[in-house]
Amino acid sequence: MTVRLTLVSPAMTAALREARFDDGGPVEAVAAGPLTLPAGVRVVGSPSGRCLATARALGLDPASVRAEPALAGCAMGRWRGRQLDELTAAEPESVAAWLADPAAAPHGGESLRELRARVAGWLDALEPGPVHAFAEPDVIRAAVTHALGAPDSAFWRLDVRPLHAVELSGRAGRWNVRLGAGVG
Template identity: 60%
Template sequence: MRVTLISAAMSEAARASRFDDGSPLDDHGLRAAARAAGTLRPTGRVLVSPSPRCRQTAEVLGLPAPADEPALAGCAVGRWRGRTLDEVAAAEPEALARWLADPAAAPHGGEPLQALLDRVAAWLDGLPEEPASLIAVVEPDTVRAAVLHALGAPAAAFRRLDVRPLTATHLSGRAGRWNARCGEPL
């Protein structure tokens, strides 16, 4: 099985380092995705995280009829949605510290990081053997979760992985034995 995870192009929220707020691609993201259009040759299923910027990235890349895959959604951050890390640190320093230290914490009222990790791991482990390949356009935190699961890395490594916009992360293998090649620019 080959899984190619494409990180979404740049949006205004991503550029401002805000927690995702459902904003579409910005002009830079649109141009970058348009330059990368045609570089991917889907041979199997095409999936997309259910966010505006992921759907828009897939469309601009010219991927054929991607299907929404809820298991690949980014981490829901509740009331922190649309806020910068600095804003949250100023308003809720203890809550932010708890969230950064404990993968099971969800002081924002959204989804704990551990729930994202478990959801993405279950999706990877549940993939059928056919078709033998798929492409998914996803949020950076979904890529991080998939790489951690593929490598058997601890949740603490999540925030240590950088995922740049419009890069491909390739996973090959099957449940229980994945290999990873990360950060290939489109």
């Protein structure tokens, strides 16, 4: 049996607009219409406020969205809420290591390799059927990288825009990716 997973990125936030690591700030107004999901779709989401606020902005009852810890964004440690440009000026070696080495976590949080392993474990354990997930952009990049069997370096080549969806179908070991699905 097949898993049909739709991964939806959160609405725009000030942190995204300012190239800052997420700081839990509110989402901006959503222009998309209400989201209508067919009966039987499991709805899960990152425990982050912006993913739950995005579900609410799209007309879903937040109580119907089961928080899934595996969909939490990469733990950025002491870099949380800081701008990448600021960090590059203050800690050029640390930022360079983080961008070049997927096992590096100079910020004291989670490495990108750890993020990918966490997301891959969740993805490969999904029960068959339709799933709608509100997930952080880095989680979506990790899921697509895993689904394609791409190298870790592909993570940086994927752009996930606010309020856009990526669809994965298949099961552990065999995934198909559909890009550019509409939301709402």
